[in-house]
Structures are given as structure tokens and as C-alpha cells.
Amino acid sequence: MLRLDSVTRSFGDHLVLDRIELTVPDGQLLSVVGPSGCGKSTLLRTIAGLLPADEGTITIDGTPVAGVPDRLAVVFQDYGRSLLPWLTVRDNVALPLRRRGPRRAARHAEAEAILERVGLHGVARRHPRQLSGGMQQRVAIARALVCRPSLLLMDEPFGSLDARTREDLEDLLLEVHRADGTTIVFVTHDIDESVYVGDRVVVLSPGPGSRVVQDVPVGLPGKRDQLTTRGLPAFVALRTEVGRAVRQGD
Amino acid sequence: MTAQARFGRRIPRGSATHRARTAVPFLLRWSVLLLAVACWEAAARSQGSVYFPPPLRIARHAHDLWFSGPVGHVFLTTAAVDNVLPSLGRMAAGFAIAAVAGILLGLAVGRSRRAYALCNPVLQFARAVPPPALVPVFVVVLDFGTPMQVASIAFSAVWPVLVNTAEGARATDPLRLEVAAVLRLTGPERLWFLVLPSALPRIFAGLRLSLSLSLILMVFSELLPGTADGIGFTLTDAQSRSDLLTVWAALMLLGVLGYVLNTGLLAVERRLIGPGRAA
Numbered sequence: 001m002l003r004l005d006s007v008t009r010s011f012g013d014h015l016v017l018d019r020i021e022l023t024v025p026d027g028q029l030l031s032v033v034g035p036s037g038c039g040k041s042t043l044l045r046t047i048a049g050l051l052p053a054d055e056g057t058i059t060i061d062g063t064p065v066a067g068v069p070d071r072l073a074v075v076f077q078d079y080g081r082s083l084l085p086w087l088t089v090r091d092n093v094a095l096p097l098r099r100r101g102p103r104r105a106a107r108h109a110e111a112e113a114i115l116e117r118v119g120l121h122g123v124a125r126r127h128p129r130q131l132s133g134g135m136q137q138r139v140a141i142a143r144a145l146v147c148r149p150s151l152l153l154m155d156e157p158f159g160s161l162d163a164r165t166r167e168d169l170e171d172l173l174l175e176v177h178r179a180d181g182t183t184i185v186f187v188t189h190d191i192d193e194s195v196y197v198g199d200r201v202v203v204l205s206p207g208p209g210s211r212v213v214q215d216v217p218v219g220l221p222g223k224r225d226q227l228t229t230r231g232l233p234a235f236v237a238l239r240t241e242v243g244r245a246v247r248q249g250d
Numbered sequence: 251m252t253a254q255a256r257f258g259r260r261i262p263r264g265s266a267t268h269r270a271r272t273a274v275p276f277l278l279r280w281s282v283l284l285l286a287v288a289c290w291e292a293a294a295r296s297q298g299s300v301y302f303p304p305p306l307r308i309a310r311h312a313h314d315l316w317f318s319g320p321v322g323h324v325f326l327t328t329a330a331v332d333n334v335l336p337s338l339g340r341m342a343a344g345f346a347i348a349a350v351a352g353i354l355l356g357l358a359v360g361r362s363r364r365a366y367a368l369c370n371p372v373l374q375f376a377r378a379v380p381p382p383a384l385v386p387v388f389v390v391v392l393d394f395g396t397p398m399q400v401a402s403i404a405f406s407a408v409w410p411v412l413v414n415t416a417e418g419a420r421a422t423d424p425l426r427l428e429v430a431a432v433l434r435l436t437g438p439e440r441l442w443f444l445v446l447p448s449a450l451p452r453i454f455a456g457l458r459l460s461l462s463l464s465l466i467l468m469v470f471s472e473l474l475p476g477t478a479d480g481i482g483f484t485l486t487d488a489q490s491r492s493d494l495l496t497v498w499a500a501l502m503l504l505g506v507l508g509y510v511l512n513t514g515l516l517a518v519e520r521r522l523i524g525p526g527r528a529a
Contacts, residue, residue: 048432050432068434084426
């Protein structure tokens with residue numbers, strides 16, 4: 001269980017996170033939505049242990065976060081920068097396995113298996129820049145999954161992809177979540193997306209000093225579909241509720 | 251250079267890059283040089299001055315002097331073994347020391363903000379001193395001979411690699427450093443998989459400068475009195491004997507050496523900064 005207790009963070013005089021309270025039970029896919037510049041990324045970096053909180057505590061299963069926690073993975077929006085262009089796709093994915101110590105051949109096999117799982121076939125020896133944006137983000141997701149994280153943080157992962165690719169990747173994410181039951185914190189500025197992928201949506205107020213202003217459980221069926229789910233009256237009602245909360249803060 | 255151009259063989263035919271690359275065909279690219287040599291040849295022949303022999307005669311003389319040896323010696327003559335090889339050896343040693351020391355120190359300085367702040371003024375100062383001016387210092391400290399020459403080359407050539415490596419390592423993408431932190435890469439892993447490859451284009455920019463400085467310092471350190479062999483020694487020795495043909499041959503040899511070494515370094519760079527890498 002991930003718990004944020006009164007987490008506050010500022011950069012100089014600029015207050016970004018203002019006493020954030022949040023509890024994410026194991027296995028939940030939590031969408032965090034808010035206007036751009038509201039501190040969503042700062043929140044994620046703080047949970048990841050990349051930025052220390054000024055005040056308050058973050059605990060994972062009761063253990064306070066200090067530095068990057070074990071079994072945590074992050075998918076960043078900018079796949080072009082987050083993948084290492086001088087390594088092949090396979091070496092990128094196998095990189096986090098080095099510390100676990102299996103031999104090279106075993107690491108490669110594991111990387112290739114996870115690439116298959118995210119729907120990438122026959123690209124293991126290519127370089128990231130030779131792939132499309134959607135494929136590169138799949139590689140980044142494969143690299144995040146290869147260490148079987150118990151907590152996966154995603155920072156607007158599909159924000160720079162075209163609509164169709166983004167839908168495919170949303171479904172891939174739901175599939176992975178359903179199969180592995182990983183706890184996922186999914187940051188987005190897209191209201192529809194937050195409702196479609198989330199088990200629950202929290203809305204952050206605009207900065208300075210973001211707080212959680214709305215906490216909406218998503219009661220949609222677990223098995224979702226881009227066309228039918230988005231047409232459900234419940235979906236429309238939820239997106240209206242979340243949309244109103246996002247606007248209210250303005 | 252674009253990502254495409256770095257693919258080398260994989261540039262698609264008819265692409266903009268391909269057209270740009272082949273816009274000036276091989277023969278045409280060399281034709282200006284050939285034309286210049288032809289003009290030189292014609293001018294030198296018509297003047298008949300002993301100070302300016304025609305290039306073909308210089309080339310033939312260079313061949314007789316250095317490259318007409320036995321097959322067993324890869325056609326190298328005694329003169330080449332005695333003078334060209336020692337020069338190349340000293341240059342290789344000096345350049346290698348400069349490259350290794352420059353890259354290691356540069357990574358260390360570039361990765362630590364404090365080290366960079368402290369070292370930067372020293373580096374800028376050291377870099378600003380004209381390298382040949384340091385040779386007299388080494389002559390005093392180490393006396394004449396190979397150690398002095400290698401030290402002069404290494405000490406002069408180290409700065410461009412060091413400064414460029416430090417700049418390159420400092421410019422490592424902060425997002426990638428976060429990725430490295432999240433993947434919990436160890437210090438050496440981060441250096442090998444992230445910092446070093448990021449800095450590679452800058453490192454090679456430094457190495458190219460260092461290579462040409464090495465060549466300059468190699469010749470310069472051999473021009474001093476007290477030297478017993480080397481291409482620089484051949485130059486001064488021939489000059490004292492008014493053997494202008496040998497002076498010109500040595501100059502031509504230096505030009506070719508510089509060109510070949512730089513081309514070799516560029517080939518290594520292209521191999522290391524492989525496909526998928528954007529500039």
C-alpha cells in the first residue's frame with residue numbers, strides 16, 4: 001500500500017504540492033489528473049524518491065521512501081530521451097536486469113519475452129530511433145515491467161502519441177494491469193483517459209500549492225473496450241464529474 | 251550531422267541525405283586537389299627554381315627516401331625505420347596518454363559539479379597556453395630525448411580531450427540521469443551506459459583537436475637541437491645541408507600523415523557512434 005501523508009514540496013518560493021493526502025491500496029490503478037503545471041510530475045518524482053518531500057511522509061507498505069524504492073518502475077512521457085539511443089531495444093530492456101545478476105543469455109531471453117508481451121515482435125536488435133513513437137513507448141513499458149515492479153509510476157506516458165496509438169497503449173496497460181495486479185499511479189491531463197484506464201481518479205487543483213480536490217471511484221466493468229466503454233452512460237457521467245472538478249479549480 | 255547520415259551503409263537511395271552525400275562524386279571531390287597539384291607542377295617546372303622543386307619530383311624523392319625498401323620491411327627503407335617510425339611511435343605514445351588521461355579526468359571533472367567549478371579556471375588557463383611554449387620547460391625538466399618529446403606531446407594534447415569530455419559529461423540529459431536512478435544503475439554502469447556514450451561526440455571532437463596538436467608537437471619537439479632522429483630532425487638536418495628536396499618531401503609526408511590519421515580517427519568515430527544515434 002502506498003500512503004502519502006501531508007506531502008509538501010516547493011521549489012524556492014514556489015509552492016508546488018500542498019499537504020497531499022493519498023492512499024493507494026495494492027493492485028489499484030489510480031489516475032491522477034489535473035491541469036498542466038499543477039505539479040503532477042513533481043508528485044510522481046517525489047513518490048519515486050527522485051525528489052525529497054519538504055514535509056510529510058511517503059510510505060510503501062509501511063516503509064518510508066528514502067531514495068528510489070525497490071521494485072518501483074517509472075515510465076516517462078518522453079520516450080525519446082528515456083530510452084538510450086546507443087543501445088539496441090533488447091539491451092535497453094535488459095538494462096535493469098543486470099543488478100539481479102542473471103547471465104547475459106538469460107537477460108536477453110527475459111527481455112525478448114517481455115517485448116513479445118507488449119506486442120513487439122522482431123525488433124529486439126533494432127535501435128529505438130528506428131521505431132515509431134508508439135513502439136518506442138512500448139519498449140519503455142517493457143523495460144519498466146521486466147523487473148516485475150510492485151509499483152509502477154507513469155508520467156503522462158501516452159501524451160505525445162497520436163489518438164489511435166494511444167488507445168492501443170491504454171488497452172495494453174489495462175491488460176498488463178489485469179494480468180499482474182501491479183499497483184499503478186497513472187498521471188495524465190486527459191480527463192477521458194483518466195476515467196478509461198483508472199480504477200479511481202483523483203483530481204489535483206491547479207498550482208501553486210496543488211491539493212487533492214476530488215477523489216472519484218470508477219465503477220466501470222474491469223473488462224473495458226475503447227468503443228463500448230466510452231459510450232456507457234456511467235462513463236459519460238464519470239468524465240463529466242471529473243471534468244467539472246478539474247474546471248472548478250481554475 | 252543527422253541521425254540518417256550516421257547509418258552509413260543504410261542510407262536509403264534517393265533520400266535527401268543520399269543525394270547530398272553523392273552530390274559531389276568521388277573524382278570531382280579530388281579534382282580540386284589534383285588541379286592544384288597540376289598547377290604547382292607546371293609552375294615549378296617553368297620556373298626551374300631549386301627552392302621550389304615540382305611535386306612529382308618531391309614524391310619520387312620521398313619514395314626513394316622512405317618507401318623503396320625490401321619487401322620484408324614492408325618497403326620501408328633504413329631512413330624510414332630510423333626517422334619516420336620513431337616519430338610515429340612518440341606521437342602514438344603521447345596521443346594515447348593524452349586520450350586516456352583526458353577522457354578519465356574529463357569524466358571525473360564533468361560528473362562532479364564541484365570539481366568542475368574548481369577546475370574550470372585551471373583548465374581554461376592551461377588550454378590557453380600555446381602548447382609549443384611548454385616544450386622548453388620539458389627540455390629543462392626531462393632533458394632531450396624520447397621522454398621529453400612524449401611528455402610534450404601528451405601534455406599539450408591532453409587539454410582539448412579533457413575540456414571537451416568534461417563538457418560532454420556535464421551535458422548528460424538530466425531525464426536520463428533520473429532514468430538511471432530509477433533503474434538503480436550502479437555508478438560504473440551509469441558511467442558506461444549513460445555518461446560515456448552521451449559524451450562521445452564531444453570526446454571525439456576533442457580527440458580530433460588533440461590529434462592535430464600531437465602532430466604539431468611531434469614535429470616541433472624534433473626541431474630542437476639535440477634531437478637525433480625523427481621527421482622533424484630530417485627536416486632540420488636536410489635544411490642544414492641545403493637539401494631542399496628532402497625538406498619538401500618531409501613536408502609532404504607530414505601532410506599525408508595528418509590526413510591519414512584524421513581519416514582513421516573519423517572511421518573509429520563512425521563505428522563507435524553507431525546507428526540510431528542522433529547528433
